[in-house]
Amino acid sequence: MSETAKISIQGKEIELPLVIGTEKEVAINISDLRSSTGAITLDIGYKNSGATTSEITYLDGEKGILRHRGYAIEDLAENSSFIEVAYLLIHGELPNQTQLDEFDTNIRRHTLVNEDMKNIFEAWPTGSHPMGQLIAMISSLSSFYPESLDRENYESQKLLNIYRLLAKMPTICAMIFKKSLGHPIIYPQNKLDYVSNFLNMTFKHVTEDYEIDPVMVDALNKLLILHADHEQNCSTSTVRLVGSSHSNLYASVAAGVAALWGPLHGGANQEVIEMLELIKKDGGNVEKWVNKSKDKNDSFRLMGFGHRVYKNFDPRAKIIKKACDEMLNKLGVNDPTLEIAKKLEEKALGDEYFIERKLFPNVDFYSGILYRAMGFPVEMFTVLFALGRLPGWIAQCHEMREHKQPIGRPRQIYTGYPYRPFVKRSDRP
Numbered sequence: 001m002s003e004t005a006k007i008s009i010q011g012k013e014i015e016l017p018l019v020i021g022t023e024k025e026v027a028i029n030i031s032d033l034r035s036s037t038g039a040i041t042l043d044i045g046y047k048n049s050g051a052t053t054s055e056i057t058y059l060d061g062e063k064g065i066l067r068h069r070g071y072a073i074e075d076l077a078e079n080s081s082f083i084e085v086a087y088l089l090i091h092g093e094l095p096n097q098t099q100l101d102e103f104d105t106n107i108r109r110h111t112l113v114n115e116d117m118k119n120i121f122e123a124w125p126t127g128s129h130p131m132g133q134l135i136a137m138i139s140s141l142s143s144f145y146p147e148s149l150d151r152e153n154y155e156s157q158k159l160l161n162i163y164r165l166l167a168k169m170p171t172i173c174a175m176i177f178k179k180s181l182g183h184p185i186i187y188p189q190n191k192l193d194y195v196s197n198f199l200n201m202t203f204k205h206v207t208e209d210y211e212i213d214p215v216m217v218d219a220l221n222k223l224l225i226l227h228a229d230h231e232q233n234c235s236t237s238t239v240r241l242v243g244s245s246h247s248n249l250y251a252s253v254a255a256g257v258a259a260l261w262g263p264l265h266g267g268a269n270q271e272v273i274e275m276l277e278l279i280k281k282d283g284g285n286v287e288k289w290v291n292k293s294k295d296k297n298d299s300f301r302l303m304g305f306g307h308r309v310y311k312n313f314d315p316r317a318k319i320i321k322k323a324c325d326e327m328l329n330k331l332g333v334n335d336p337t338l339e340i341a342k343k344l345e346e347k348a349l350g351d352e353y354f355i356e357r358k359l360f361p362n363v364d365f366y367s368g369i370l371y372r373a374m375g376f377p378v379e380m381f382t383v384l385f386a387l388g389r390l391p392g393w394i395a396q397c398h399e400m401r402e403h404k405q406p407i408g409r410p411r412q413i414y415t416g417y418p419y420r421p422f423v424k425r426s427d428r429p
Contacts, residue, residue, distance in 0.1 A: 009037045023058055040411045050232075052240065052405065056089060056395050057231040064312035068229060069093070077319045082224040083107070083194050086166060086391035089229055090398070104194070106159075110167035111188035111197065113175070114144050121179050130176045130383045131261040137172045139254035141165070148248045154401070161249045162394055169390050170194065173383050174201035180377070195221050198387075203375060216374055219327040223370060226316040226363055227385055229392025230309075235259040235266070236389075236396050241408040243397040256393045257386050266382040269368035272304040273378055276337040276369075279344075284336070286343040294353050304365030305348060306358070316363035324366045324373075333373045341369060 004015040005028045014036045019027040027050050034040050043049045058067045066073040069088050076085055080094075087095045087103050095103060120140060124133060141164070142148055148161050171188055178185050178201075186201045196212045199220065204210035230236070239256035243249070260266035279289050293302040307314055328338060345361050348354040371381050 007033075007037075009039050012037045019053070021053075023060065034411070040413070042413055046237070051237060051408070052232070052400065052403075054231065054396070054399060055092070056399060057229045057392070059231045059309060061307070061309040061311050064310060064315050066230070066315050073226065073315055074319060077222050077225050077316075080225065081193070081195075082221050082228070082388075085225050085228050089391045089395040090162060106163045107167045107194065108190040110164045111171055111190055113168050113171050117144070117172075117175075118185065121175065124179070126182070128179075130180065130379050131257065131386075133176045133179070134172065134383055134386060135254050135257045135261070137176070138165075138169075138250055138257060140250075141168065142248045142250040145250075148250060151246050154246075158398065162398075165249060165253065165394065166390065169387055170198035171201060173380075173387050174198060176383060177202050177376075177380060180379070193217075195224070199374075213331070215327050215330045219323050219370055220374065222319060222323045223367060223384070224388035226320060226367075227388030229389070229395065233265070234262070236393060239393045239397050240400045243400055244405060244408045246401075246407075249394065249397060252397050253390065253393050256389070260382060260386055260389065266385045268303060268362075268364035269371070269385075270378045270381045272341075272364055273337070273368040273372060273381075275303045276340050276344075279340050280336055284340055286340060286347055290344065290347050290351065294351075302344065302348065302359075304368075305354065305361055307360075307362045310360070310362065311358045313360045314362040317361045317365060320363055320366045320370065321361075324370050327370060328373055331373065335369060335373060337372075338369050341365065 003018055005018060006013060006015050014033065016033065017029045019029050021027070030041060041049065056069065058070075059065065068076060068085065069092055071088070071094070076088075080088075083104055084095060084100060087100060091099075117137065117140065120136065121133075145161070145164065147153065148157055150157070175185050184206050186204045186206070188197050189200055190197070192200055192212070195217050199212055199216060200210060232240075235256040238259040239252050242255040243252040247255075263271065279286065282289070289300065290302070292298045292300040324338070327333075328335060345365070348359065348361075354360075368378070368381055371384060372378070376384065
């Protein structure tokens with residue numbers, strides 16, 4: 001393969017170097033295109049543009065492959081804890097037992113949040129959306145830790161900020177859940193592991209004992225791992241772009257949460273539940289709704305099928321389907337929406353319309369059913385997505401800083417009016 005690509009623009013020819021990734025991905029490095037020719041590329045939505053190189057996550061949508069630091073998502077979900085995957089994403093290697101214990105201990109030391117943060121909760125009206133609260137709470141951490149704003153001490157503060165954010169995120173998410181119920185906040189118990197501690201803070205009542213179910217711990221652990229990173233996407237690229245200005249980690253992650261809040265990104269599993277409820281309310285006739293989804297004149301669409309990246313089966317969907325079956329069976333949960341979901345999947349996978357368009361179930365198709373079976377309302381689903389995605393955001397932000405990448409500055413092609421002379425107000429028609 002030639003190591004360069006040639007481009008001719010208005011009589012000017014330039015040779016651009018090729019960049020070959022570990023998995024033989026090919027990119028044309030256009031970094032010198034504008035300075036050499038005066039031209040830029042136009043790529044609406046950045047669907048064909050690589051903003052960075054990265055060593056964190058590899059994704060092949062055609063083959064249904066997802067790997068973190070070289071490890072298959074199937075192996076990580078089956079054999080690792082969420083904290084172990086977080087270490088892998090952030091530090092680049094799977095930890096040995098000593099490294100994992102140290103990492104875990106440092107996180108447990110920082111699970112409490114400042115008591116003054118409760119005052120922020122008290123100021124919000126009942127019914128405030130959990131994602132709006134999460135953005136504000138994460139961003140406010142920079143006010144409680146002003147040393148994180150000192151760019152001169154970035155390296156010395158880096159690990160401490162990572163520990164604080166990983167530790168306080170479950171506490172904040174649980175506080176948001178309790179706020180929605182009007183219940184007292186439950187403080188973290190650092191004798192518990194990461195996932196168990198979160199479940200305890202979320203579901204324990206002050207006046208009652210709460211028995212942490214290992215089946216729920218295992219299922220949530222898998223869910224968090226499956227959401228831990230997904231290479232460049234709307235929220236991850238937002239974190240990197242904001243971080244490129246050398247904004248502090250808390251502000252950068254809060255920006256990622258804001259991007260995730262959009263229904264086209266993080267709200268898909270909520271839409272799946274709402275769709276299944278609609279079908280159930282209508283009587284559960286799956287074939288009717290599948291036919292509606294194929295009718296181009298009908299506005300109904302099957303949610304949870306297809307993916308912008310995966311043109312094959314989402315590898316995370318297979319894992320989460322198995323976990324969903326196991327958890328609901330062990331807990332004895334009889335969720336009629338799960339049966340509808342299974343019938344929908346079976347019908348779609350055997351239908352030429354879906355096969356030709358490669359519309360296979362994605363991770364959102366079953367994750368919402370799992371979240372609801374655990375006791376989470378649909379408004380909390382995207383908060384849980386953010387909890388899982390946190391280590392990926394952290395890893396991506398710090399990788400961008402370590403590579404000393406410049407501040408992000410996308411270009412545009414202006415299509416407005418050319419120069420117009422100013423018209424005095426009295427002379428305007």
